[in-house]
Amino acid sequence: MRKSGQVTVFFSLALLCIFSLMCGLLESARTAGSRSYLKLAADSAMDSVFSRYHREAWEKYRLFLLECESDDEVEKAWKGFVKPYMDSSGWYSMDMEKADTVGIFRITDGGGQYLKQEILDYMKYGIFENMTDEKGAEDLLKNLKEARAVKRLSGSFRDNEREAVRLERALEDINDSLKQQKAYWRAAYERIEDYDGPGFRREADRLEREMNRIPSLIKTYGKRADDLKNSINETNNGLSAAQEELSEEVREALSGDTSCYGSYVNQDGERRREIEALPGQMEQMKEVMEQAKERSFEVESIIDNWDNDDEEDDGPDLSELWGSVGEIWDEANIPSLSYSNGVKDTEKQRLLEQVEGFIQTGLLSLVLPDGKEISKGILSDDSFPSVTCGEGQVLEAGLMDRILFGEYCNRFLTSFLSEEDKEVKYELEYLVSGKKTDEENLKQTVLDVLMIREGMNLIHILSDGQKREEAMALAGLITGSVGLAPLTGIVAFFIMSIWALGEAIVDVKMLLEGKKVVFLKSRDTWRLSLDGLLELGRTGTCAGGKEDENGIGYTGYLKLLLFLGEPGQQHYRLMDMIQMNLCRKQADFHMVHCVYQAEVRATVRSRHMFFGGNNPFYPVEVRTEKAY
Template sequence: MKRSGQITVFFSLVLMCIFSLMCGLLESARTAGSRYYLKMAADSAMDSLFSQYHKEVWDQYRLFFLEEKDEAELEEAWKDFMEPYLESSGWYSMEIENAEALQVYRMTDQGGKYLKQDILDYMKYGIFENLTDETGAENLLTQLKEAGTIKNLSGAYSGHTKEAVRLERAFQDISDSLRKQKELWQAAASELGSYNGPGFRRKAAELEQEMSRIPPLVKAYGKMADQLKTKWKESEAAMSQAQEELSQEVRDTLREETACYESYINEDGERRREIEALPEKMTQIKEIIERAKERSVEVEEIISEWDDDDEEDDGPDEDELWGSVEEIWQKIPIPVLPYSNGVKDPEKQKILEQVGGFVQSGLMKLVLPEGTEVSKGILDFTDFPSASRQEGQAEIGGLVERILFQEYCGSFLTDFLSEEDKEVKYELEYLIVGKNTDEENLKKAVGDILMIREGMNLIHILSDRQKRDEAKALANVITGSAGLLPLAGVVAFFIMSVWALGEAVIDVKMLLEGKKAAFVKTKETWNLSLTGLLELGSTGSCPEGGDDEKGMDYEGYLKLLLFIGNEEIHRYRLMDVIQMNICRKQQDFRMAHCVYQAEIKGTANARHMFFGGRDPYYRMEVRTEKAY
């Protein structure tokens, strides 16, 4: 019996279709699996790459940096980590063709944004406790702004006090000249009484010479008065603009204590009108003097001719002749100003002014503990990250973020009181100041702390009626009861400002000795009396202050300076410090090489398992991203 083969052929075709479908499904599944495997391998390779963070940076600063000099190095490193995964890919057979770094974010990019994020990530784990919240940070910033505003305003008004005192001295020079004129006028009159013509003319000439001093003295007085008025108006404008930065209590007290400046300037305007009339009076008086001198010569000629021609006569009536000269002389009205100089105890005033002089010329000598040697460290700015900083790149962070940043810096950087021995020791001070020597950074940082303390101390004085009364009592001693009455108030405000400065000097000295100084002063935490202030001004020696256990230490005040400073600049300077210290062990370390985040695109070639043809390979792309 003959059999047909149709079923076998049909069945073979069916099986071929089934196998093709199955192989297609398997290839599709394998291809999809290849893509997932490639993505897993890419992410794992990126994790492995970023696990190679800089160990020394982590040990010293608890920050994650991946050091790769350029994108090509980063790409090659990633490809190296991909190789083991591709070699073990099994039936996902593939090989990496190339890698391209799409985005690489380094620590120096975008105003140090990524350094900030690295620090905040570290700080958020609660390693630091008792940090203030947003409200507390806002209150602190408000207090610091108020202290700075008060310091600036008090500096301006204290300068007006010095200008007013110089104005009083210029007035005193004019008064002294008028007094001397009176004495010379009397001396000339005495010579007339003795019939001494040459002596009279000599004294008259001296009087004219003294009168010639009046115009330049009056001009100098007017110039000082104009400068005082102009600068006072500028300070008044600054006071008006600063109203919002002052609390209502401080604002009212400050306005009360500075109102005397306007009164002084207004009353000086009345005095000035009489002073400016003096040069014209001097011109008129000189004309009378010349007539008197000419008449004295005529009298001498009359007497001489009489002696030569009439030897037997009793002679001329000298009383009558010299009396005619005296009659002219008596017509000279030597002016008398109806005012007295307002500084009766200039010595105390000079002593108070010397306090500011000591601070400006020798602050470090006043506040440094005895026997302290200032570090001579020098920073080499070559290749420092801060040299590449561009303005306006950084995002402005919140106040709490600033607090976290300053706490981080206080924990990982050294300062004046740190015991760690380093070539460049004052790292916190460098963040604040940015000079290239430890000495300059320390001096400027200490000066900035002094300004904060001066402002806060003046706020306390303005709120303490007893201290204000003490200042006014001393001002009355300095000015006396004569002169322009508002001058006592002007000097009183100057005393308050100098008093706040003197107390600030003691505060800073305590801080540099490792003690604490109260941020907001009370009567109990105040150290300097007015007697001690005068001693400070006369001897230049700073009294000792009492430690306040509840106060703030030197590092705390440095943190305040960081808090109110430019956070972008501080971040770059922090990178300077990190680079400088790491370079001591690794000379080629640069923060510009440190990667915080990267995105890489890889291209892989995979082989078809069931389909070949002319091109058995196909390409796959993968993107992977990683950040610390």
């Protein structure tokens, strides 16, 4: 019986299909597994690379920094960590063909955004007391900007006041010249009464020389009047531009207390017309004076040529002859101005101006606690990140990010009040000021704190009717009872601004002594009287006051300055401080070598288990990235 092979062939073909399907499934599973294994290996290797962070940077600043001078170091380290995975790939059968770092982001890149992110990642686990929220941060920023704007405007108005005082002094010079002319006129008239022709002409010549000074004095007066007018216009433009930064109450107070500047300029226009008429009057007087001098020569000639032969003749009538000279001289009326200068108590004015002079000449010596030495640290280093990477960089940071940055810096950096013995001590001050020495940084920071306090103090004075009345009373003493009302208002505002400055000096002295000062002043927390202000100008010394328990300390005001500053600039300066301090143990440490994020792309060669023909190998690509 002949057997048929159809069933055998059928089953053989079926088994072949089944085995092919099973092998394909196995190959597909192995390929998928190899990709998963490769991804796991790549990520694990990258984790191992980033686990080699700089230990001292973490211990001192709680920052993860991977120190690598070149991109090749990351690639080489990654290959080293991934090699054991390749050697143990077993079933997956992998060999590394190539690997490249395609994205390296260093901590100095991005305008400081990577350092900011690390700080925020660390600070989100912090516990803070009395920390403001987003709304509070907005209000704080508004108050700080308002204080800065008020300080800027008060400085401009103070400059205007000084120009007004110089204008008054120019007017005083003109009045003094006119008074001197009257004195020479009277002296010449006395010589006429004494029948002294040469003496009369000497006094007349002195009078003429004094009259010749008038055009120069008027020119000086006109220049100062023009300078004042232009300066007030610029200040008013600045006041208009700052409207958005000022609250409605402060805007109204400033507008009311500074309106006197415009009134003064308008009133000075009438006064200036009277002053500019003086040269014409002087010319008329000179003509009369020449006639009087000519007549004096005629009188002397008559007397000298008188014929004394007649014994009954008593000689010439000297009274009548010289009286004719006096009649002509009487026509030379010395003009007088209907306006007098408005600064009568120049001593008090000088003392007030002296207070502001301390800011330029000896502020640190005025506010430093007794026995406290200024650090001599120097920060000049051309390798600082702020020098090599920070130029022109801009970093956007939210209000809460700025507050957290300030809290971070307060935790890890030193300041004037710190007790640590370091070569460079004023690290927080450097973040604020960015100068090359500790002394310069402290001086600039003190000026910036003074700016905040002066602005806030003036805001309080503008809202306190009693202090405004005291300032107006002192202004009345300075300008005198005959002083121009607008000038009295100008001097009153000057006194208020100097008073705010004097109180700010006391505030800063307290802060440097380690005491607290409230942000918003009240009558109870105000310390400096007007008498104390004048004494400050006289002696150049001041004493701190009682500490405000609910106030803000020195480092708190430094955090306010950081809050106001440019974030990118501050982040690079922070890198400067980190680099400088870590270099004490590792001289070649540079922040620019520190990696924050890296990406590696690699290609490995894997082998087909069941298929492949003449080319059983195939490439597998992998991408891995890591950031702290």
